Amino acid sequence: MINRDKLYIFILILTLFCNCRNRNIEYYKNGNIKEKFLTKKGILKENFDNKKIQIILKQFADIEIDSSTILYFKDIRNQKKQIDIYYKTEHKQIIIQENGLIEREGFIKNGNPIFKWKFYGQTGKLELIRDFVFIKGKPFINQEKYYDSEEELTYRGNGFIEIKHKDTIKLNNEFKAVINLPIPFYKKKKSKIFVCLSKNTIDFNDDFSNEDEIEKVYFYNFNTEQNNKKWITGVNFNHSAVIGRKYNQSGKKLMKGIIYEYLDSSKDSLNSIRKKYFTIPFYVTKNE
Incomplete structure (x- = not known):
C-alpha cells in the first residue's frame, strides 16, 4: 500500500511540473x-x-x-x-x-x-x-x-524630417530650429511646406488629439518668407522653414509641431496637404 505522505508529495510535484510546463x-x-x-x-x-x-x-x-x-x-x-x-x-x-x-x-x-x-x-x-x-x-x-x-x-517614400537646433538655450532667448524636408511626398509636382506650433501656452497633446481645437501660429518656407533665407544654405527653400519661440521658464521643454506639405497650385492645394508630426526636446537654462 502506497504511503499517503509520499503520494501527496508525488501529486504536488506533478502539479507544479504541469503548471510550469503550461506556463x-x-x-x-x-x-x-x-x-x-x-x-x-x-x-x-x-x-x-x-x-x-x-x-x-x-x-x-x-x-x-x-x-x-x-x-x-x-x-x-x-x-x-x-x-x-x-x-x-x-x-x-x-x-x-x-x-x-x-x-x-x-x-x-x-x-x-x-x-x-x-x-x-x-x-x-x-x-x-x-x-x-x-x-x-x-x-x-x-x-x-x-x-x-x-x-x-x-529617392522614394515620404522621407525623414531633418531638424537642426541647439540642445540648450538661455532663459528669455528665442529657441530656433530649421525644419527641412529632404524627400517630399510630391516628387513629380512642385510643392511647398509650412510649419505650425501652438500659439498659446496650451500645447498639442502627445498624440495631437487636440490638433483641430488648438490655436496655432504658422511659419512659412524660405521662398515665402524671403527674410529667413540668410539662416540656411544648401536646401530646397520650398521644403525648408525656420521656427522659433521664447520661453520664460527654465527646465526641459518639448516643442511639438506639424509640417504641412501642399501642391503649389491654387486649384488643388487644399486637397493635397500631407502632414508630418515632430517633437523637439531641449533645455532652457537660467541666466547666470
Whole structure:
C-alpha cells in the first residue's frame, strides 16, 4: 500500500511540473515546441525548433538578457518565427523569415507598431525604415526611408524630417530650429511646406488629439518668407522653414509641431496637404 505522505508529495510535484510546463511552453500535438517563454540567459542553450534564432539574438547587444527579460518565441504563418522581447518598459518584436534572417523588427505599444521599424529583404539587407507615431490614438506612418542598399538612400517614400537646433538655450532667448524636408511626398509636382506650433501656452497633446481645437501660429518656407533665407544654405527653400519661440521658464521643454506639405497650385492645394508630426526636446537654462 502506497504511503499517503509520499503520494501527496508525488501529486504536488506533478502539479507544479504541469503548471510550469503550461506556463512556459506550448507544444504541438506531435510534441514539438510551438511557443516558449525564456527568462534567463542560460535557457537560450536549450533545444528549440529553429536554432538560427539563437544566432539572431546575438545581434542585439543592447538588450541585456537576464532574469528581468522575457523572451517569447512563437511560430506564425508561412513557417516564420516571431520573437517578442520584453525588457525594462519596452516591448521589441522581431519577425524571422523562413530562411532564418530577420524580415522586420521594431517596438510595439498596446499591440501597435511605434517608433522606427526596419524591414529587410530575403538576403538580409535593409530595404526600408518606417517611423510610426500615435496620432489621435491610432498608429500613423509619419516618415519612411527606402534603401537600395544599407548605405544608399533611394529617392522614394515620404522621407525623414531633418531638424537642426541647439540642445540648450538661455532663459528669455528665442529657441530656433530649421525644419527641412529632404524627400517630399510630391516628387513629380512642385510643392511647398509650412510649419505650425501652438500659439498659446496650451500645447498639442502627445498624440495631437487636440490638433483641430488648438490655436496655432504658422511659419512659412524660405521662398515665402524671403527674410529667413540668410539662416540656411544648401536646401530646397520650398521644403525648408525656420521656427522659433521664447520661453520664460527654465527646465526641459518639448516643442511639438506639424509640417504641412501642399501642391503649389491654387486649384488643388487644399486637397493635397500631407502632414508630418515632430517633437523637439531641449533645455532652457537660467541666466547666470
